[in-house]
Amino acid sequence: MLCNVEVIATGVAYSDSKGRIHEAFIKDEGEVILSTGAIGSPQLLLFSGVGPVAHLSSHTIPIVSQNLDVGNYMSDNPCNNINIIVPFALEPSALQVVGITNDFNYIEALSYDISFTFPQPFSFYPNGIALLELSVATIVEKFSGPLSSGSLRLVSLNDVKVSPTVRFNYFEDPKDLARCIKGMRKVGDMLKTDSMARLKFEDLEGAEGFKFLGPALPSNQSDDASMEVFCRSTVTTI
Numbered sequence: 001m002l003c004n005v006e007v008i009a010t011g012v013a014y015s016d017s018k019g020r021i022h023e024a025f026i027k028d029e030g031e032v033i034l035s036t037g038a039i040g041s042p043q044l045l046l047f048s049g050v051g052p053v054a055h056l057s058s059h060t061i062p063i064v065s066q067n068l069d070v071g072n073y074m075s076d077n078p079c080n081n082i083n084i085i086v087p088f089a090l091e092p093s094a095l096q097v098v099g100i101t102n103d104f105n106y107i108e109a110l111s112y113d114i115s116f117t118f119p120q121p122f123s124f125y126p127n128g129i130a131l132l133e134l135s136v137a138t139i140v141e142k143f144s145g146p147l148s149s150g151s152l153r154l155v156s157l158n159d160v161k162v163s164p165t166v167r168f169n170y171f172e173d174p175k176d177l178a179r180c181i182k183g184m185r186k187v188g189d190m191l192k193t194d195s196m197a198r199l200k201f202e203d204l205e206g207a208e209g210f211k212f213l214g215p216a217l218p219s220n221q222s223d224d225a226s227m228e229v230f231c232r233s234t235v236t237t238i
Contacts, residue, residue, distance in 0.1 A: 011024050039164065042070050042071045042152050043154065046154050047061070047154070048064060049064035049065070051067055071152040071164075075148065077238075078146060078180060079235070080180055080184055081140040081236070082187065082212060082215070082217060084136065084139070084212060085201075086137050087199075088133070089133045092111055093109070095109070095140070096109065101183060103179060104144075106142050107141055110140075111135055113136075136213055143179050146176045148173040149172075152165070152166045152167075180227075181228065188221045191210065
């Protein structure tokens, strides 16, 4: 039988990088703030016996306080991106916001160089080595405040260093999936602009087109089904 009890923290016990145990207690009118991030905080609460009864009982963790919210309603901002191989060297850049759509989808970009050598057995340089410098331009689409959510569950009963299982259930809510489709269509519109034309390769017949590292946007971006598959198969987090 569960009883409603008031949980009061008077201090913390922790271990340092060398495994030594320390204790720290609060002074009069002080407080303990548990803040170990979006993943660590619910993990520690569950370890401490604060959370859903069914999950705690399955791990034989003594129940200190029943709370159905701990470990639930886990959400993460979904990100989708394309990686364009650029036929010349770009100045490397960190990820930065380059635009915000009317639907408050964030468009971000970053770039980095890639270079490799290959043999060039031409008549002038039969043993020569050529250096090919390329770049990768990454365009990211993401949005904050997704409606989809998942859960966090413990894997280990007694080792806090073992990461819990986290499921964000990306695009479980159809409205989130619709936002991704609209955002990636905006990225598709960007690829059609004159400013992006210089990033294209030209084939032997003179036709120009983008070269992608990884999945490319569907050729028919007006097709909802194809865009849904792209969003689901390429979703990630930053």
